[in-house]
Amino acid sequence: xxxxSPLVVEPMLLTDVPTVHEIERLSxxxxxxxxxxxxELTSNRMARYLVARAGERVVGFGGIWLMVDEAHITTFxxxxxxxxRGVGRQLLVELAQLSGEMRAAxxxxxxxxxxxxxQQLYRRFGFIVAGRRPRYYTDDGEDALVxxxxxxxxxxxxxxxxxxxELLTE
Numbered sequence: 401x402x403x404x405s406p407l408v409v410e411p412m413l414l415t416d417v418p419t420v421h422e423i424e425r426l427s428x429x430x431x432x433x434x435x436x437x438x439x440e441l442t443s444n445r446m447a448r449y450l451v452a453r454a455g456e457r458v459v460g461f462g463g464i465w466l467m468v469d470e471a472h473i474t475t476f477x478x479x480x481x482x483x484x485r486g487v488g489r490q491l492l493v494e495l496a497q498l499s500g501e502m503r504a505a506x507x508x509x510x511x512x513x514x515x516x517x518x519q520q521l522y523r524r525f526g527f528i529v530a531g532r533r534p535r536y537y538t539d540d541g542e543d544a545l546v547x548x549x550x551x552x553x554x555x556x557x558x559x560x561x562x563x564x565x566e567l568l569t570e
Contacts, residue, residue: 407487409494412449412461414441419458420451420477427477430539440474447474448502450494452487460487462495464507470548471499473509486568488521493564496525500552507552510544512537519545526550526560 412420421434440447440463452460460478464471473495478487499507510533511518527547536544550556 406454407459407490408453409450409490410453412437412441412451412463414438416451416458416461417441420461423458423461423477423479424475426480430537432475448498450491450498452478452491454482460491462491464495464499464502464504466499466502466504469503469505471495471502471504471507471552473507476509489524489564490568492521492525493561493568496549496552496557496561505551505553507549509547510536511547513543513545519547522547524560525564526557 417434417437420437421431424431437449440449444465446465446467447463448466449461449463451458458479459482462476463474465474466472476488476491476495478491496507507527508530509522509527511522513532526549528549529545530548531546533544533546535541550560
């Protein structure tokens with residue numbers, strides 16, 4: 401399904417934290433506290449966070465940490481009312497672009513083993529399962545899958561990003 405309102409993806413601001421935290425709370429059983437986002441924005445030099453806006457409304461967000469040569473997606477969420485409308489796709493395109501600008505070789509993340517919808521989105525972007533973290537999630541002990549992309553500067557990832565950008569313009 402295509403996005404109805406034009407989306408703008410831009411850096412997260414401190415004023416976005418309450419809305420981002422609300423999306424986080426609606427999306428995850430163990431959400432980050434809002435002060436964690438504030439600390440990330442003000443104190444963590446390795447961190448970059450983006451928001452997707454439909455008009456004035458924040459409808460999604462994502463963040464990365466640059467860890468040596470990897471851009472690790474720390475958190476990623478789309479408001480439930482805006483899922484399956486291209487918001488996640490646009491955020492991932494922009495996070496990949498940002499990761500490349502930060503000279504990351506690849507992107508990594510953890511995802512719940514039972515979250516098939518998220519895994520499907522990540523696979524569209526070339527992520528493959530590289531490992532498993534048993535009992536990673538503290539709320540229910542569910543395992544996390546560690547997923548990683550091909551080389552961001554490589555031809556496969558460039559082709560994936562070109563395809564996803566094209567789909568966003570349709």
